[in-house]
Structures are given as C-alpha cells and as structure tokens.
Amino acid sequence: MNLIPSFNLYSDANGIVEPRFLHIETIPTRSLGNDWTIRPHRHPELFQFLLLTDGGAEMQLESTTAQLVAPALTAVTPNAVHGYIFQPGTEGYVLTIAVAYLTDLVEHAADATARGVIRTSTIVPLAKDAETVEEIRLACERVSIESRRNLAGKQALVAADLLRILGLFVRLTAADQQRSDEASAAPDNLYERFRAIVEERFREHLTIADYASRLATSERTLRRATQARSGRTPLEILKQRILLEAQRDLLYTARSVAEVAYGLGFQDQAYFTRLFSAGTGVTPTQFRKRHNAYLSGTPEDRVDAANSTRPRQAGRSTF
Missing domain, CATH: 1.10.10.60 (Homeodomain-like)
Structure with missing residues (x-):
C-alpha cells in the first residue's frame, strides 16, 4: 500500500499534469497556512526548485534529513519524496514545472550537461555566492509577474527566465555531474x-x-x-x-x-x-x-x- 501522498501541488489533488504546467509562489503562500510544515509527499511528472532567501528549514529528501540555511537552492525530481519544516518567517520561491516542459527547454537549449542534472534531486548551499542567489531570485520574480500576465511574448519571456534558472543551477552543480551520471x-x-x-x-x-x-x-x-x-x-x-x-x-x-x-x-x-x-x-x-x-x-x-x-x-x- 502506498502511504506517501502524491500531489500536483502540496495539498492539491493529484491528476493529469498538463504538458506546460508551471506554478510559482512564495514559500509563505502555502506553508504559512500549514504551520510552516509541508509534510512528506511527492509530485508525479513535476520538477521543483525551491529558492531559500531568508530563514531556514529542515528538509526531508527521500530517506535523508538536511538542515537548510538561507541562502540555498533545492531541486526535487518527479516522485522524489520530500517535505519541509520551515522556520517561521522564512522567505523564498517555490517553482514547479512539468518535467515534459523542462525537458523540452533542455532539448531546445541543446545542453547535454543539463539533461543529466535534472535527473537528480539536489541541495545547493549558496552562502558564498550572493550574486547567483540574486540572479535566481530576480528570475523567479520575473516568472511570477509574467506568468500572471496575458500579453504577447509571455511564453518566450517566461521560457527565457526558466532557462536562466536552469543554467545557473547547472553551473552550480557541474562538479557533481560525473557522479550523477555514474549513479544513473x-x-x-x-x-x-x-x-x-x-x-x-x-x-x-x-x-x-x-x-x-x-x-x-x-x-x-x-x-x-x-x-x-x-x-x-x-x-x-x-x-x-x-x-x-x-x-x-x-x-x-x-x-x-x-x-x-x-x-x-x-x-x-x-x-x-x-x-x-x-x-x-x-x-x-x-x-x-x-x-x-x-x-x-x-x-x-x-x-x-x-x-x-x-x-x-x-x-x-x-x-
């Protein structure tokens, strides 16, 4: 019996994921109403980035537990079991993307390294890279704003910022790529x-x-x-x-x-x-x-x- 809940978004029903599903929200948007606790769950067909800009959290990722201290970036692959206990007042963004959409972006970019990176769940501390933190934060902010607009060029602008976030993530994790390929x-x-x-x-x-x-x-x-x-x-x-x-x-x-x-x-x-x-x-x-x-x-x-x-x-x- 499967005891770990599956959601499209935490606490939302698990149904068919649309090919270009994209959702972005701040960390408090969902966690504040859940006492800052996101219980272990998984997302079929969805890849998720979490950017922690202020505060901290205890993260469960599969069978391990990690302490996150801002700034930090996490990447969670489809169906990976994960959960968070955030410190009250924690800030940041949660970006959820259909893996089919993300794969399309990677293929169009023709970035072989990115293909491997998105197969592995990862936690990246960013305390020594304030410039990258700000780049990712601004990209998330633009995706959040643009995804709510209904203007010409919306898809291209959002895709450009998604690729920027992905590219920065790939750069941050490039040193681990060989180990990831061997593990696969x-x-x-x-x-x-x-x-x-x-x-x-x-x-x-x-x-x-x-x-x-x-x-x-x-x-x-x-x-x-x-x-x-x-x-x-x-x-x-x-x-x-x-x-x-x-x-x-x-x-x-x-x-x-x-x-x-x-x-x-x-x-x-x-x-x-x-x-x-x-x-x-x-x-x-x-x-x-x-x-x-x-x-x-x-x-x-x-x-x-x-x-x-x-x-x-x-x-x-x-x-």
Whole structure:
C-alpha cells in the first residue's frame, strides 16, 4: 500500500499534469497556512526548485534529513519524496514545472550537461555566492509577474527566465555531474532508467516485457521498483507519458485527432480516444475545445473553461 501522498501541488489533488504546467509562489503562500510544515509527499511528472532567501528549514529528501540555511537552492525530481519544516518567517520561491516542459527547454537549449542534472534531486548551499542567489531570485520574480500576465511574448519571456534558472543551477552543480551520471546506471536507480527509456520509446508501444528485457531485469523487479518510487505500475507510467504527449499535440499543434493518434503509434483512433478519455475524463476533441476557449476567450470564458477542465487543481499557470 502506498502511504506517501502524491500531489500536483502540496495539498492539491493529484491528476493529469498538463504538458506546460508551471506554478510559482512564495514559500509563505502555502506553508504559512500549514504551520510552516509541508509534510512528506511527492509530485508525479513535476520538477521543483525551491529558492531559500531568508530563514531556514529542515528538509526531508527521500530517506535523508538536511538542515537548510538561507541562502540555498533545492531541486526535487518527479516522485522524489520530500517535505519541509520551515522556520517561521522564512522567505523564498517555490517553482514547479512539468518535467515534459523542462525537458523540452533542455532539448531546445541543446545542453547535454543539463539533461543529466535534472535527473537528480539536489541541495545547493549558496552562502558564498550572493550574486547567483540574486540572479535566481530576480528570475523567479520575473516568472511570477509574467506568468500572471496575458500579453504577447509571455511564453518566450517566461521560457527565457526558466532557462536562466536552469543554467545557473547547472553551473552550480557541474562538479557533481560525473557522479550523477555514474549513479544513473546503478541497480537501485532502475526506476530512473525505466523512465529514461520510456521517454525515448513510448511511441513504439513496447510491452512491459520489452522494457524489462532492455533494462536486463524481470517484469516483477521492474514493477517493484516503480511502485516503490511512484506508487504506480510500469504500465500506468507508460500510459501517463503517452497522455502527456497527446495533450501537448492537441494543445500546441493543428493536427487532427487522427493525426495525433497516428503520431503516437496508434493505428486505431477509436482505441486512442478511449485511452485518452479514461485518463483525462474528456475526449480529445473536448479537451482541445475547452483549452482553446481558455486560451482565446474572454476572462469570464477562461474561468469557465478552467473550471470545466481542471476541477481538482488550482493556483497555477500553464503554457
């Protein structure tokens, strides 16, 4: 039984993560109302940065506990168990990004080092690097402001600051990159290796037996590894990745539903529609129409569309 709660954002329901999910808030926004305590939890499909600019916290990261003293930066990979007990009055930002969106940014930047860095949860003390702290803080502030605007160029400006934050993070952790690469091949990182191969091959509709064979393990061992880390089976993780790509294609391309299905390796559009509906609660056509209403309608239309498509999630910006 999975006893560790999974959320999109702490205390929010865990549902389908949209391809360009982005949320930024100050540390007090969520922790103040929870007595400065964020209990251990995890975020499927989401990568999270936390910038501590003032105060401190006790952080649980997987099976370890660390004392954070401002300034500090933490990075938490999808499904990594983490929690915080903040000192009252602690300040900083929490930036949460869909891993699919972050991966896209890394690929467009063609930064091989960044690909490795975002696979590992990290705590970076910044006491000796005040200039970098201020750069990251200003970038977070700009993302916070720009993500709430509805102006031309919003996506490009936000993406630029996300890349700046990521680039500074990569620079801070570059010395550890070789060790991270070596760790990614270790047996106890079977889950990460499975996620990596799913990312490469999800359009091919390989069986779980195929994935296990490529990872030189058994289906049973693979299932134990994925359930221990994420509470989900390999098949559930695979379906989730396909759904994320389907949502991206429906939102950001002009392809027909049939073309989206074919591009994801489905020969039967009806089967694709059933799978999509089971995972999201709406058909591909309904999903596209509702989000088009959100992106192009009046403020009132956007509220109605957001409520109809995201009934269990709040307090975020998506792109």
